[in-house]
Amino acid sequence: MDMDREYTQDFVTDEKWQAIINNDASYNGQFYYAVKTTGIFCRPSCKSRAPKRENVRIFKCADQALAANYRPCKRCKPTREKLPDSEWIAHVTQYIDKNYMEKLNLDLLAEISHGSPYHMHRIFKKVKGITPVEFIQQVRIKEAIKFLIDTEKGVSEIALAVGIPNTSYFITLFKKKTGVTPAEYRKLNKKKYKMEGLRHGIQE
Amino acid sequence: MDMDREYTQDFVTDEKWQAIINNDASYNGQFYYAVKTTGIFCRPSCKSRAPKRENVRIFKCADQALAANYRPCKRCKPTREKLPDSEWIAHVTQYIDKNYMEKLNLDLLAEISHGSPYHMHRIFKKVKGITPVEFIQQVRIKEAIKFLIDTEKGVSEIALAVGIPNTSYFITLFKKKTGVTPAEYRKLNKKKYKMEGLRHGIQE
DNA sequence: ATAATTTCACTATCTTGCTTTTATAGTATC
DNA sequence: GATACTATAAAAGCAAGATAGTGAAATTAT
The missing domain is CATH 1.10.10.60 (Homeodomain-like)
Structure with missing residues (x-):
């Protein structure tokens, strides 16, 4: 429904793609990635199975992803406050x-x-x-x-x-x-x- | 208080003593043994700690032991109803x-x-x-x-x-x-x- | 497309030998 | 003769490796 906004999203750079498939926690906060086929978005460090690159969309913040009708992942997102x-x-x-x-x-x-x-x-x-x-x-x-x-x-x-x-x-x-x-x-x-x-x- | 009745009790024969220290269930019903120092009486098979022989008194039935002011042991006696x-x-x-x-x-x-x-x-x-x-x-x-x-x-x-x-x-x-x-x-x-x-x- | 199945990494729960704890009885000591 | 201590079987609980269950996502079948 908002495929027309495609150009307003960040491009999936090689750097970001690497961060995603390596679950690189150092990129957390820098961006979020959403998966078109599932309607779910995650932080870079999320340990869930790697999506196909062509199904990925990048967002700068969680609000943008929510606005685009993606729901937060249950594995990486609700992991807000976990004290050591x-x-x-x-x-x-x-x-x-x-x-x-x-x-x-x-x-x-x-x-x-x-x-x-x-x-x-x-x-x-x-x-x-x-x-x-x-x-x-x-x-x-x-x-x-x-x-x-x-x-x-x-x-x-x-x-x-x-x-x-x-x-x-x-x-x-x-x-x-x-x-x-x-x-x-x-x-x-x-x-x-x-x-x-x-x-x-x-x-x- | 009823030490004067000592002679009315059975003597602690070697056979009975063996039955007591071996917790021999085959003697159950044949006699009961009471321990003077604790005021408690048991069936021969009772698993509780063996008393000293000189503290033991023998009774033919539970009523006699009760009459002599001993209370029934809680381990061997109340083992009445335990559903399988x-x-x-x-x-x-x-x-x-x-x-x-x-x-x-x-x-x-x-x-x-x-x-x-x-x-x-x-x-x-x-x-x-x-x-x-x-x-x-x-x-x-x-x-x-x-x-x-x-x-x-x-x-x-x-x-x-x-x-x-x-x-x-x-x-x-x-x-x-x-x-x-x-x-x-x-x-x-x-x-x-x-x-x-x-x-x-x-x-x- | 939709439903079914597989994969993966992680967390929760089970499993079971072993240890702790309870319940009783009895002896030793002060 | 009350308090301290020992003894012991049964029940409860721990410990930690093994197994079950979760949740995301891809792939396959219908």
């Missing part, structure tokens, strides 16, 4: 730091941050070097240690306070991480505190 | 049969039936011999075949109707399962129907 992985995961670790006393699992963490638990798990490990569960356990044991040193709370109470309502399991896990049971840890470190004015001998 | 896995899974397959046109996944199936998706998956495979996903795919392809034979709907429409909104993927899957594409399948079986009065040559 590190920020995404920082979100997750902050949540854990604040909510270690609650029940936590992958599904929940995925939900509060973003989509798939499986994907989140992969990225978490890539960014932090440890798995989410390992991270959660470390936070909980560190908090438990603070309670043991700074308070006189009983072991069951501390277990509950750090998000491990199962006392016997808490003791097992604590011993696995620190080498000693909670009560032993308290005894050892209270003494040290009195004698040397020190704290937190094993962790940190 | 097959019934649980039948629930799931019925749901699939009725809802194959909707989006389905493990989490959903676990939710409508019972707890953990992982556990459900394991039991499903044990009971049915195939995984839930395989089962769903089979249902969908069988329904698609009915549509191909009984109607003139297009392939995309059929794909959507059987819960696979992505036509290209539907075709890929159909071919993987039947060996031919949907349109080919229709052509072959329509012809056969006309010529021989038959139907559904490949599946069923």
